[in-house]
Amino acid sequence: MRRPHLRSLLPAGVVALAAVGGLAFSLTAGAVGRSTSVQTAADSLTPPPIHYVTHFTTGQVKEGEVLFEANCSTCHGTRAEGSAVAPDLQGLGPATVDFWVSTGRMPLADSSAQATDIAAFVASLAPTAPSYPDGIPYVNTKDANLQLGMRLFVLNCAACHTITGAGDALADGAYAPSLHRATSTQVAEAIRTGPGNMPVFGPGTLSNRQVADIVAYVTGVIQHPDDRGGLGLGGIGPVAEGFVALLFGVGGLMVVAFWLGERA
Amino acid sequence: MSTMPETSAGTASGNGAVAVRNGRKQSPLDAGLTWLDDRLGVAKGGRTFLDKIFPDHWSFLLGEIALYSFVVLVATGVFLTLYFVPSAAQVVYHGRYKPLDGVKMSAAYASTVHISFGVRSGLVIRQMHHWAADVFIGAIAVHMCRIFFTGAFRKPRELNWIIGVTLLFLAIVNGFLGYSLPDDLISGTGLRIAYSIILSIPLVGSYLAEFVFGGVFPGNGDIIQRMFILHVLIIPVIIAGLIGAHLALLVKQKHTQFPGKGRTEQNVVGSPMFPTFMAKTTGFFFMVAGVLWLLGGLAQINPIWQFGPYIPYKVSYAVQPDWYMGWLDGALRIMPSWEFAGFGHTIPFEVFLPGVLFPGLTATLFVLWPFIEQKLTGDRAEHHLLDRPRDRPRRTAIGAAALSFYFVLFCASSTDLLANFFGISLNIVLWSFRFLVIIVPIVVGLFTYRICLDMAGAPRVGKRKRAMVVLRTPEGEYYTVESEPRPGEGHEELEPAPVPDFIEGIAEGNGAGETEPGVRRVGR
Ligand code: HEM
Numbered sequence: 001m002r003r004p005h006l007r008s009l010l011p012a013g014v015v016a017l018a019a020v021g022g023l024a025f026s027l028t029a030g031a032v033g034r035s036t037s038v039q040t041a042a043d044s045l046t047p048p049p050i051h052y053v054t055h056f057t058t059g060q061v062k063e064g065e066v067l068f069e070a071n072c073s074t075c076h077g078t079r080a081e082g083s084a085v086a087p088d089l090q091g092l093g094p095a096t097v098d099f100w101v102s103t104g105r106m107p108l109a110d111s112s113a114q115a116t117d118i119a120a121f122v123a124s125l126a127p128t129a130p131s132y133p134d135g136i137p138y139v140n141t142k143d144a145n146l147q148l149g150m151r152l153f154v155l156n157c158a159a160c161h162t163i164t165g166a167g168d169a170l171a172d173g174a175y176a177p178s179l180h181r182a183t184s185t186q187v188a189e190a191i192r193t194g195p196g197n198m199p200v201f202g203p204g205t206l207s208n209r210q211v212a213d214i215v216a217y218v219t220g221v222i223q224h225p226d227d228r229g230g231l232g233l234g235g236i237g238p239v240a241e242g243f244v245a246l247l248f249g250v251g252g253l254m255v256v257a258f259w260l261g262e263r264a
Numbered sequence: 265m266s267t268m269p270e271t272s273a274g275t276a277s278g279n280g281a282v283a284v285r286n287g288r289k290q291s292p293l294d295a296g297l298t299w300l301d302d303r304l305g306v307a308k309g310g311r312t313f314l315d316k317i318f319p320d321h322w323s324f325l326l327g328e329i330a331l332y333s334f335v336v337l338v339a340t341g342v343f344l345t346l347y348f349v350p351s352a353a354q355v356v357y358h359g360r361y362k363p364l365d366g367v368k369m370s371a372a373y374a375s376t377v378h379i380s381f382g383v384r385s386g387l388v389i390r391q392m393h394h395w396a397a398d399v400f401i402g403a404i405a406v407h408m409c410r411i412f413f414t415g416a417f418r419k420p421r422e423l424n425w426i427i428g429v430t431l432l433f434l435a436i437v438n439g440f441l442g443y444s445l446p447d448d449l450i451s452g453t454g455l456r457i458a459y460s461i462i463l464s465i466p467l468v469g470s471y472l473a474e475f476v477f478g479g480v481f482p483g484n485g486d487i488i489q490r491m492f493i494l495h496v497l498i499i500p501v502i503i504a505g506l507i508g509a510h511l512a513l514l515v516k517q518k519h520t521q522f523p524g525k526g527r528t529e530q531n532v533v534g535s536p537m538f539p540t541f542m543a544k545t546t547g548f549f550f551m552v553a554g555v556l557w558l559l560g561g562l563a564q565i566n567p568i569w570q571f572g573p574y575i576p577y578k579v580s581y582a583v584q585p586d587w588y589m590g591w592l593d594g595a596l597r598i599m600p601s602w603e604f605a606g607f608g609h610t611i612p613f614e615v616f617l618p619g620v621l622f623p624g625l626t627a628t629l630f631v632l633w634p635f636i637e638q639k640l641t642g643d644r645a646e647h648h649l650l651d652r653p654r655d656r657p658r659r660t661a662i663g664a665a666a667l668s669f670y671f672v673l674f675c676a677s678s679t680d681l682l683a684n685f686f687g688i689s690l691n692i693v694l695w696s697f698r699f700l701v702i703i704v705p706i707v708v709g710l711f712t713y714r715i716c717l718d719m720a721g722a723p724r725v726g727k728r729k730r731a732m733v734v735l736r737t738p739e740g741e742y743y744t745v746e747s748e749p750r751p752g753e754g755h756e757e758l759e760p761a762p763v764p765d766f767i768e769g770i771a772e773g774n775g776a777g778e779t780e781p782g783v784r785r786v787g788r
Contacts, residue, residue, distance in 0.1 A: 146363045154449065154572050163449055163571050169683035169690045221363045221570075229380070229387050229564040239678045241565050242587025245398030249559060250406055253329045253399070256551050260544060261322025 049144070049212035050188060052135030054094070056120030063114075064121025071108045072118070080122050093132035094119035099189035103182065131200075137188035141216035149217030152210055156201065165222035170197065180223050187215045312515065317786050318541045319521040319534035323410045328545060329403035331507065332552035333396045338504075340393040341496060347383055349375040350445070350492035352485030361569050369447075369573035372488050376446035377569050392560030397439045399556060401588040404432050412633075412663050414650040416520045418643070422634040424513045429630045431506050434499055436588050441495040443566075443586055447488060452574025454585050456481060457596070461619035464612045482576050518788055523649045526785065532648075533785045584677055594676030595622050598697045648788065657716035665709030672701045
């Protein structure tokens with residue numbers, strides 16, 4: 001007989017329900033007891049919300065010159081004066097250079113120390129133009145206000161990067177990338193320098209205090225979301241949820257129905 | 265139970281003779297039932313109900329997934345009403361979720377965050393409610409496909425088809441209302457889209473929108489209370505009533521069944537409601553509840569605390585509605601921007617066509633389908649035996665084309681995600697969908713038609729392979745033979761699927777013989 005035994009079904013169902021229920025309850029009930037601790041990077045001892053490093057040692061500049069010569073000069077020229085294939089970097093300021101190099105947008109990735117050195121070298125070539133921040137921002141997120149940060153993030157950033165920071169396609173082949181990997185310095189640099197299609201948020205738009213709040217929200221909450229309630233489905237919303245509901249919910253139950261019923 | 269129905273139905277005599285009846289002692293259960301029957305006469309209806317025959321085919325259980333999801337929806341929904349505050353009044357949140365601590369928000373949003381963080385097992389119930397809604401509507405859709413592709417909607421069951429379509433659309437509407445209740449950023453954006461859709465209706469749009477929302481968007485805040493009462497009371501009650509009518513009609517008209525040995529237009533073959541089907545279906549209820557509980561506990565859905573409260577001038581990209589609204593959202597997204605301006609009015613066709621006319625047309629076509637088909641085929645006879653989809657190539661092709669059409673629209677509601685995922689331009693994705701939505705249904709329809717014809721033409725489809733027995737000769741040589749059919753495995757006796765139109769004549773002739781134990785046959 002292919003049909004499951006009827007008398008065994010009821011107990012089986014009850015046991016399944018109880019087991020599943022118990023599991024689910026213990027998982028979420030645990031969540032109620034925990035209190036949220038939002039991670040704040042205790043990285044800075046300086047009281048101002050953002051500390052811009054503008055001065056670099058001659059050692060750094062020397063290091064940077066060597067690195068630039070080896071990695072960048074083929075495109076940007078030995079004095080960063082630009083070429084037919086790549087733009088002029090003089091006067092961009094150290095934050096821009098540090099951002100483009102440390103986020104991997106320019107070849108040579110990894111070590112942020114190297115990025116700083118190169119930034120120091122480029123900065124030594126010409127004074128920073130007034131429209132760019134004068135220095136590499138180091139953010140003190142310890143005293144930041146997460147609630148304000150969330151508000152400002154939703155107002156200024158979510159339209160492109162989405163509310164969960166997952167990133168999304170913008171019109172005409174542009175992308176707002178995911179914010180899940182950026183460091184606090186990179187977030188501040190992005191805000192202040194406006195890479196690519198992203199607008200510049202200068203001090204007239206967002207104060208240093210506000211930038212620090214946003215940075216704290218991005219590195220604290222966006223990058224470490226409170227994903228209680230089980231498996232987070234990538235922060236991309238109802239489309240993923242719909243697939244799960246149809247595949248596992250409806251599909252799973254159809255399999256059960258298939259098992260319970262006749263097939264011919 | 266055994267003595268209850270027949271013995272008691274006739275005698276409606278003594279109030280005093282509860283414990284002793286027809287000279288026999290009754291169990292307390294029997295006594296209670298007898299007492300009820302003496303006053304209400306429930307035995308006769310109960311008999312009909314208990315004797316209801318359910319064909320055992322698995323696809324007949326799909327509607328039950330929907331039914332039991334609805335039960336779970338009501339149960340979890342009642343729990344949520346104990347904590348949810350349907351109000352747009354601004355409050356300051358102080359609770360366990362620190363990033364929102366001290367933030368001003370609507371009471372509705374604050375209470376939903378509180379349900380998720382502060383109420384014991386609140387989150388699992390909230391998530392169960394939402395998963396159940398997604399599964400509910402999915403099950404309705406799958407159930408509807410079964411009805412459609414097997415022709416179960418034909419006379420005399422057109423009314424039940426219409427009830428079913430109504431249920432589908434009510435469920436979608438209620439799902440949207442529930443989704444909008446928490447007043448978070450994403451649902452607020454959805455509500456804003458709903459507002460513009462109402463606004464796009466010619467002539468009355470702006471009045472209607474302000475009437476519904478109590479003013480220009482976002483209105484005076486009444487909308488949350490209005491949605492709430494619709495969501496938790498009015499629509500669920502209508503749904504429950506329609507489900508009742510749906511099932512009552514089912515009992516009255518009896519189930520359809522697939523053609524097969526001993527099954528005719530004049531009978532129903534299957535398990536009786538009691539005890540066989542009752543055991544099965546109760547087990548199935550626990551399975552549905554268990555799966556929903558599993559989803560609610562293990563998979564996150566709608567983490568509204570990550571979205572923040574709704575504030576009208578804020579937007580987030582990547583906003584999608586729940587899956588069952590996806591086809592509408594997709595239609596809105598890929599619609600080219602056409603507008604009519606003249607006579608001092610602007611009609612935004614880009615919103616009106618996909619937002620109002622299209623769902624209206626969909627609903628109308630769905631409701632009218634049984635009658636449309638009657639017109640097309642000229643077949644106005646009663647049908648209790650189901651079609652196999654391959655025997656009805658045209659209907660099957662139309663259904664498959666329609667399904668693929670809505671599926672393409674559903675995919676179009678995530679144009680931005682697809683562009684992001686595949687690294688292509690959003691505009692290219694958008695344009696591709698404008699073509700796909702026309703091409704895919706045509707291709708799918710033709711392809712399905714072809715396959716149906718091929719399958720219907722193939723002889724002895726669905727024949728089971730017999731087991732092979734491997735034997736060894738004394739010399740060590742191996743050879744195989746087909747095994748004897750085992751008892752009860754008599755598939756080769758099945759008639760090849762008859763062409764439905766002639767079924768009556770053929771089915772009449774065969775299979776007056778025995779059926780499986782536990783399976784009952786009754787006349788219509
Ligand atoms: C037709 C059946 C129903 C459907 C499709 C449905 C769907 C939904 C959905 C999708 C949500 C949003 C949940 C979320 O926040 O993620 C919701 C919320 C809610 N539902 Fe239902 N529901 C149904 C019936 C009911 C019933 C019968 C009740 C109460 C008696 C109810 C009470 C609530 C309440 C209070 C909320 C808001 C609280 C919250 O979002 O956590 N629902 N519903």
